[in-house]
Amino acid sequence: MSNGKRRQPSLAQLRAFAAVAEHLHFRDAAAAIGMSQPALSGAVSTLEETLGVTLLERTTRKVLLSPAGERLAVRAKAVLDAVGALMEEAEAVRAPFTGALRLGVIPTVAPYLLPTVLRLVHDRYPHLDLQVHEEQTANLVEGLNSGRLDLLLLAVPLGVPGVVELPLFDEDFVLVTPLDHWLGGREGIPREALKELNLLLLDEGHCLRDQALDICREAGREDAPVTTTAAGLSTLVQLVAGGLGCTLLPRTALKLETTRSSHLLTGYFADPAPSRRVAFAMRAGAARSAEYAELAGALREALRALPVRVLAG
Numbered sequence: 001m002s003n004g005k006r007r008q009p010s011l012a013q014l015r016a017f018a019a020v021a022e023h024l025h026f027r028d029a030a031a032a033i034g035m036s037q038p039a040l041s042g043a044v045s046t047l048e049e050t051l052g053v054t055l056l057e058r059t060t061r062k063v064l065l066s067p068a069g070e071r072l073a074v075r076a077k078a079v080l081d082a083v084g085a086l087m088e089e090a091e092a093v094r095a096p097f098t099g100a101l102r103l104g105v106i107p108t109v110a111p112y113l114l115p116t117v118l119r120l121v122h123d124r125y126p127h128l129d130l131q132v133h134e135e136q137t138a139n140l141v142e143g144l145n146s147g148r149l150d151l152l153l154l155a156v157p158l159g160v161p162g163v164v165e166l167p168l169f170d171e172d173f174v175l176v177t178p179l180d181h182w183l184g185g186r187e188g189i190p191r192e193a194l195k196e197l198n199l200l201l202l203d204e205g206h207c208l209r210d211q212a213l214d215i216c217r218e219a220g221r222e223d224a225p226v227t228t229t230a231a232g233l234s235t236l237v238q239l240v241a242g243g244l245g246c247t248l249l250p251r252t253a254l255k256l257e258t259t260r261s262s263h264l265l266t267g268y269f270a271d272p273a274p275s276r277r278v279a280f281a282m283r284a285g286a287a288r289s290a291e292y293a294e295l296a297g298a299l300r301e302a303l304r305a306l307p308v309r310v311l312a313g
Contacts, residue, residue, distance in 0.1 A: 007050050011083060014076045016043035017055060021073035024063050096291045097125040104133045104140040104149040108208040108233060109278060112252040113153065113303075120302045125295075136205045144283060151292055152281040155207045164289070166280040166296040169308040173215065173248045173274045175267035176240050176258060183246070184265030191269060194219040198245035200236055203229045208276075212248045215274040233257055240264060250276060251307040277311075 019029035020040070030040040048055050055069035065073060093099070105114065114132065121130050133140075133149060141160055143149035156165045175197075177184040183193060194216050202209040209229075228244055230236040234257060236247050241261040249257060258264050280299075282292050293313070300310045 009047050009050050010043075011080070013043045013047035013050070014079055016040045017047050017069075018073065018076045018080055020044055020056065020063060021065055021069065021076070024065075026063060095127075096288075096294070098127045100129040100131055100150075102131045102133065102148070102150045104135055104143055104152045104154070106137055106140065106154040106207060107134055108202070108206065108250065108253065109153055109155070110134045112250075112256060113278070113306075116302050116306065117153070117299065120298055124298060137207045138205065141281075144281065150282070150286075150288070151295075154278065154281060155211065155276050156279040156281065157277070158281060160281075162284050163281050164284050164286075166282070166293060166313075167311045168278050168280065168296060168300055169303055169306075169310045170275050170277050171251045171308040172269065173212075173250055173276070174254055175246055175269070176237060176249050176254075177246045177265050177267060178240060178243045179263050179265055180243075181246060181265065183267045185267060187268045188270040189267050191215070191219040191274065195221045200228050200230065200239050200245040200247045202233070202236060203231050208233075208248075208250070211276055215248065218274075234260075237261065237264065248274070254307070278308075 015033055016029070016035065016039075019033045019035075020026065023029040023032060026037050026041060030037040033040070035043075044056065051072070053068045053072065054066050055072060057064040057066050057069075103117075110132075118130070121128055133143070135143070137154055137158070140149065140152045140154060141158065141163065144152055144163065145160075153168075156167065158165065175183060175189060183189055183197075199212065199216065201212055228239060230239060233249065233253055237249070237257045238261065239245065240247050241263040243263075254266065258266060280292060280296050282289060286292065297313050300313065303310055
């Protein structure tokens with residue numbers, strides 16, 4: 001019979017042979033794997049027939065492994081160990097919130113939301129291996145589509161085919177100004193005031209920059225109000241404190257960024273204030289989509305302590 005047509009041994013046969021090889025006693029081997037002695041003996045005989053090799057030397061007093069049996073017992077154990085590892089891995093996959101979760105986060109969300117996210121994962125999902133990657137939106141979407149990342153936390157809408165968004169919250173923008181600015185500390189600021197401001201923005205590539213420009217356009221401002229830009233919100237706020245202009249900050253960033261300087265005031269817009277929406281994003285049909293939806297629900301509850309409007313799931 002050619003190798004291509006040869007029958008394959010079953011796992012039950014390998015398990016029976018491995019037990020006999022370990023115990024060198026049919027009754028003990030049968031008891032160890034919960035099999036009747038005749039069934040065990042038959043399984044080993046069938047395995048010998050399938051492999052075309054004598055595995056055991058049977059005498060009236062004891063069982064011995066043949067030279068071939070010695071060699072193949074090692075292989076049988078390796079196969080059974082590998083199958084056991086496969087079953088353990090499948091169990092881990094089936095068990096929610098275990099293994100690695102590669103989370104991509106935009107820079108204008110990461111410093112302000114990650115403490116809440118990390119505390120939630122630590123407390124509720126201790127077996128989840130959360131790996132965080134901070135990148136700009138375009139890189140995050142590329143990473144999600146290529147499989148490098150599993151889940152994104154960023155501002156939406158993305159409008160990307162094949163990506164499903166799980167909205168978490170809306171948050172207002174506030175106006176951060178130097179101490180001597182005429183809008184500093186005011187409430188009910190009309191959006192039209194943005195037409196007159198020297199507005200400082202983030203560098204190209206940050207979605208927050210694009211959102212700020214959209215807000216300016218909605219207020220009737222046609223030019224791009226950019227003379228000075230910064231790579232991060234911390235630098236932007238320090239430029240404001242130094243009197244170079246004003247900027248827009250999301251509410252979640254306000255406490256962390258403005259407490260570093262006493263040369264700042266915060267102004268609040270009239271309702272409806274300009275705002276942004278933050279969401280999880282995942283691949284459509286993701287194997288762990290139910291897990292991500294549950295995580296989104298848990299995070300919505302955890303975010304209620306922040307100055308945001310939590311959205312329904």
